[in-house]
Amino acid sequence: MNEARSVGMLKAARIMLVSVALVGTGALVTGCQTDPDIDITKLGVETDPPETLYNQGLANLRAGNINEAGRKFDAIDRQHPFSEWARKALVMSTFTKYRQGKYDDAITAGTRYMNQYGRTPDAAYVQYLIGLSYSKQIVDVTQDQRAAARTIEAMLKVVNDYPDSEYVEDAQAKIRFARDQLAGKEMQIGRYYLERKEYLAAISRFRTVVEQFPTTNQVEEALARLVEAYYAMGIVPEAQTAAAVLGHNYPDSQWYADSYKLLQSGGVQPRENSGSWISRAGKLFGAGT
Structure with a gap:
């Protein structure tokens, strides 16, 4: 198998992974079998030239023999370190570990790739794999x-460092x-704190949601719980x-x-105090966020 074909298969593997991530399927290739996982190259030799091992790995990968594919790619990494074939094999080793559900191993392999080859064209793909492994x-x-937290950190690197990559949309969804x-x-x-009437501790947690996660679907309840906690403490203006x-941001909400x-029930109505931290935080989000 020549170099052009090898590069083409690597690109195809990346495209297939994106499809797997986006649609939630577990198939790498339609109809591939993983049980039993038999080396279709039938050589059993891992001292062959790196190109041969790499192509054997791709052949096993296409056949659904993930374990055998991983063995071939790892062999290249061990026997031909710092070569171009080792670089390419490390990409595929990260992928096979992810597909095997060995997420910590995939993260380790991917992180090593990023440390050594962070400026290569495959870096966006590997960083995306790291994020998927955390997610x-x-x-x-x-x-x-x-x-x-680590998913957010990893996927933000995809979004910020590789804004034109094909992985950005799904990275944002994972974030x-x-x-x-x-x-x-x-x-x-x-x-938990609210139920125990530990109102200050409860308010601290709800405040974190409102200030740090204003675009999540937890904000409505967080504001309602703040009403409850402040009112129970007798701090009516904050309630x-x-x-x-x-009410301004979610007027149709049951929480409102x-x-x-x-x-x-206490004879008061909603009224915004523009000097409150809640009012300032409220400017960070709006209806439908």
């Missing part, structure tokens, strides 16, 4: 959200999801401001209806 490890908001997870975690903790900002009802 696959995001868990329910009841658990630690470290992976969500939005991860930010919503972080906001959701803050809300979970805030609700009124939170309700006013909520509940907040309005709470204030009305």
Whole structure:
């Protein structure tokens, strides 16, 4: 297989990965089989020239033999370090580790690639793989959200460093999801404190959501919870401001209806104090964000 064909197959693998990420399918190639994972090259030799190993890796990859493909690419990396074939193999090794669900290994391989070859044309793709590997490890908001924070960091590099790449749109989608997870975690903790009547601790968490995650879908509830917490503490002007900002941005929200009802039960209505931190934060978002 000549050099032009190898480059073409590498590009095809990148395109297929984007399709996998966007549509949520698990297939690399239509109809590929991964069980049993048999080396279709049938040579069993990993001391061949790097070009031969690379092409064997691509052949196994096309056949759906992910494990065998990974072995070929890793062999190149071990036996021919710092060569052009090793660089290309490290791209594909990062990809195969991601496809195998070995996300930490994919991140390690991808990070090494970025440190060594961060200015190459494949760098955007590898950085995207790193972000995908973090995003696959995001868990329910009841658990630690470290992976969500790292997803944002990795995908922001895709967006900022490679703004013209084909991966930007999906990177932005992954960032939005991860930010919503972080906001959701803050809300979970805030609700816990609110239920225990630890109002200052609860307000601190809800404030984080309003100020740091103003475009997430958690903002409506965060404002409503601020109304509840401030009102319970007797800090009525802040409760009124939170309700006013909520009503201005989300007038049809059930959260606003509940907040309005709470204030009305005490004989007051939403009224914005422009000097409040809530009013200043409210300028960062609007209806539909």
